[in-house]
Amino acid sequence: MGSSIYLDHNATTALDPIVRTEMTPWLDAKFGNPSSLHAFGQEARRAVDAARARVARLVGAEPEEIVLTSGGTEANNLAILGVAEGSRPTRRRVVTTAIEHQSVLGPCGFRAHGGGALTVLPVDRDGRLDPAEALASLRNDTLLASVMLANNDVGTEQPVGALASRARELGIPLHTDAVQAVGKVPVDVRALGVDLLSFSAHKLHGPSGAGALYVRRGVALAPRAFGGHQERGLRPGTENVAAIVGFGKACDLAAERLERDATHLARLRAGFEAALLATVPGAVVNGDGAPRLPNTSNVSFDGVDGQLLVINLDLLGLAVSTGAACSSADREPSHVLLAMGRTPLEARASMRCSFGRGNTDDDVSQSVERIARAVSMLREVHQ
Ligand SMILES: Cc1ncc(COP(=O)(O)O)c(C=O)c1O
Known part of the structure; x- marks a missing residue:
């Protein structure tokens, strides 16, 4: 063999060695809680903020539009359940596709069981949505559409940008699972016109245990967990500083390469x-x-x-x-x-x-x- x-x-x-070097002090001598007022805490806060800016830059977002999570799964769940919870009661329908990752299909199905309506769009033999059918699925009763940017099993990319402008006209938040796309193809939240976008550190030579949800300013999102004020209350819990620092560095390297x-x-x-x-x-x-x-x-x-x-x-x-x-x-x-x-x-x-x-x-x-x-x-x- x-x-x-x-x-x-x-x-x-694999974790990039340059990312590991950046993380090491945060697994070692540096250990403050970013919410603490003393110098240890404030240094950790600065490290998280610097990483957030790097993460935001890779997808063309503002740092304030990034909610740091434990990965893609949590970002997808927060996007779908959080928008559903924060939305107008007259809108009940979630639109998604048949080829989404389970971390999108799961929360969409959970909503449907709880009395929401669900439209699952089919794809063709190459794994592409029919753009006309996808556009027609965006209606007055749609509370959220979630369409992945690129598929994990076959790699096919979806016409998310084309859907985004129609969704914007109708006031429908559009989420995209970009976990497989970010780091492999250019992704820019403004150029795409999406409202929410998920990505994950361990898919781009960063550590497991860090990810992000981009939430465009003005999009109503309710938390799915309750506790401290971290991540503006949208994702409470003490930050995984080492992983976040690594995520930031991995995003910088991904942009560069x-x-x-x-x-x-x-x-x-x-x-x-x-x-x-x-x-x-x-x-x-x-x-x-x-x-x-x-x-x-x-x-x-x-x-x-x-x-x-x-x-x-x-x-x-x-x-x-x-x-x-x-x-x-x-x-x-x-x-x-x-x-x-x-x-x-x-x-x-x-x-x-x-x-x-x-x-x-x-x-x-x-x-x-x-x-x-x-x-x-x-x-x-x-x-
Ligand atoms: C398309 C897609 N979405 C979401 C996820 C989940 O991401 P994470 O492993 O960071 O929870 C994956 C992981 O394989 C994925 O491929």
């Missing part, structure tokens, strides 16, 4: 898909007819079980996944691929490779070789 290759960057990324990384990732992915399609009979790339994140490749292999493939590739030293890490234990095929019109059998025959800035051309050729080996072995066993 050659050395291990990691192609699961949509699940999580965005163009270079995106070009590198797109080149690796193109080489990977071309080699895979040329080497493995019956391989099909999912979602390649739509605009996609540069790093994500979702491939189906006729007659192969994706979970067995992932396990066999792990034994060969290649880390990939069948889709979202948080759903991988439940054996169900990806709801994203099902929404894209694949049969359960087809959806089960798929695998996601997601490249990161540290991957090389050699990783690409080695992984294609390992995938080809594992697929032909699994096909032989099933003959």
Whole structure:
């Protein structure tokens, strides 16, 4: 077996050593509570404020528009349940899409069970919304729309900007889950015109345990937890200073490297898909007819079980996944691929490779070789 290759960057990324260096004092000698009045506390407050400014800058927001959270899941829940709680009672309908992450579908479903109405927009075979249908779903009874910027399983991007202007006309807050997009493609909240946007540190070489919700000034949001006055009362609880500091640094690095990384990732992915399609009979790339994140490749292999493939590739030293890490234990095929019109059998025959800035051309050729080996072995066993 050659050395291990990691192609699961949509699940999580390695902490950048520069980020770790920035965090280390906050895991060590520096430990103040940012709410304390003494010098220890005030130093921590300044560190959190500086990180908030960096986080805001990556997405073109003002620091006051950033609510720091524990990650993307919390940001999505706060956006959806917080807007629903703070909205006019005449509006009951939440609009979302069939391919959202569970941290969006979960709170939307929770609202619907509690007596709200829910519209779940379908997608086409490439995982794209029909823009006309999406626009038509924004009506006078809509209290919130939540449409992801880029999908975690296949990488397809959605026309969020086009929806935002219509939503603004109708006074409907528009939330976008940008957890997979931020750090991989340019994201600017003003250019997009969204009201709320979620992102997460561990997807961009920052630490786990930090994330953010952008809340445009003037958007009514109610807290989902109660306690202290931190994050303007919207997210009470003593701040995770080390993780927040790391998040800030990771955002700075992402901004600095965005163009270079995106070009590198797109080149690796193109080489990977071309080699895979040329080497493995019956391989099909999912979602390649739509605009996609540069790093994500979702491939189906006729007659192969994706979970067995992932396990066999792990034994060969290649880390990939069948889709979202948080759903991988439940054996169900990806709801994203099902929404894209694949049969359960087809959806089960798929695998996601997601490249990161540290991957090389050699990783690409080695992984294609390992995938080809594992697929032909699994096909032989099933003959
Ligand atoms: C699209 C998307 N949204 C939300 C999340 C949740 O983010 P976090 O892991 O920071 O809670 C993920 C994580 O995989 C994701 O891919």
